[in-house]
Structures are given as structure tokens and as C-alpha cells.
Amino acid sequence: MNNYPLLNLFWTMLWFFLWIVWLFLLFKVITDIFRSDDLGGWGKGGWLIVTLLLPYLGVLLYVIVRGASMGKRSAQEAQEREAAFKAYVRNAAGTASPEPKRGSHVDDLTKLAELKDRGALTEEEYQRAKTKLLV
Structure with missing residues (x-):
């Protein structure tokens, strides 16, 4: 029943963790190969072949040569x-530029509210104008 000592379990977990870390690094290297603008098609193909045919050595070489x-x-x-x-x-909040835009909906609604408060617009006219602005 005790054929697998605790130290072997820790070693197995360590190697499994290192293998997962290497997989993440492999995917990072492969995405970097395709994202790189300074490599041509042959360079990308060469690095991809080296990385896939000699996985551990290829990833290590890529990180050493092109890590920076x-x-x-x-x-x-x-x-x-x-x-x-x-x-x-900024675009979604309506503040695409640092200074407020002239003639924005907020300004127009403020002017409409002022006109309604002064009695220049009736409630019905105010609602129609507000609906036009918001649509």
C-alpha cells in the first residue's frame, strides 16, 4: 500500500508543474513568433520548426536569442x-476630446430645459424636442 513515498509525490508534482510552465512558455513563444514584425516568413517558419521539432531546446534558444x-x-x-x-x-463616456464639444446633446438639453423654465416652450414642445435630441 505504501509503494509511493511522499517524497516521490512531491517530485512528481514538481515535474508536472514545470511541464505546465514549459507549455505556457511554448505557447507564448509560438504567439511571439507569429506576432514578430522583424522576422520574415522564412525566419518565422524556421523558428517554428526548431521550436516544434526540438521543443525544450527550441524554446530555450528562442528565449535566449530573442528574449529581449x-x-x-x-x-x-x-x-x-x-x-x-x-x-x-473616452468615446463611450462622450469625452473623446479634453475640451467639451460644442453643440453636444447635454448642452442642447440644458438649453431646452432653460427655455421650458422661462416659459418659452410648453411641456409638449419640450418633450418633442427632447425626443428628437435623444433619438
């Missing part, structure tokens, strides 16, 4: 994603 540019590409992609997200949030 791999990190730069990852950082640049993260900055581009962050800039795109910020632009999306």
Missing part, C-alpha cells in the same frame, strides 16, 4: 491595448 525583443513586443502590445481601452472609455 519578445519583452519589448509584449510591453508595446500592452501599451497599445491600454491606449485603445482609454480611447474606448
Whole structure:
């Protein structure tokens, strides 16, 4: 019943964990090969073949030879994603430019409310104009 000592279990878990980490690194390297703009088609094909035919050695060589540019590409992609997200949030919030836009819906609604408060518009006219602005 005690054929598998606890130390062997720890070694098995360690090797399994290292294998999972290597798989993540392999996928990261393969995606970096395809994402790299400074490699041509033959270069990408060569690195892909080396990485797939000699998996451990190929990944290790790629990280040694192209690790610095791999990190730069990852950082640049993260900055581009962050800039795109910020632009999306500004666009969705209606503040695409730092200064307020002239003639925006908020300004028009404010003017309509002021006209209604002064009595220049009836409630029915106000609702029609507001509906036109919001549609």
C-alpha cells in the first residue's frame, strides 16, 4: 500500500508543474513568433520548426536569442491595448476630446430645459424636442 513515498509525490508534482510552465512558455513563444514584425516568413517558419521539432531546446534558444525583443513586443502590445481601452472609455463616456464639444446633446438639453423654465416652450414642445435630441 505504501509503494509511493511522499517524497516521490512531491517530485512528481514538481515535474508536472514545470511541464505546465514549459507549455505556457511554448505557447507564448509560438504567439511571439507569429506576432514578430522583424522576422520574415522564412525566419518565422524556421523558428517554428526548431521550436516544434526540438521543443525544450527550441524554446530555450528562442528565449535566449530573442528574449529581449519578445519583452519589448509584449510591453508595446500592452501599451497599445491600454491606449485603445482609454480611447474606448473616452468615446463611450462622450469625452473623446479634453475640451467639451460644442453643440453636444447635454448642452442642447440644458438649453431646452432653460427655455421650458422661462416659459418659452410648453411641456409638449419640450418633450418633442427632447425626443428628437435623444433619438
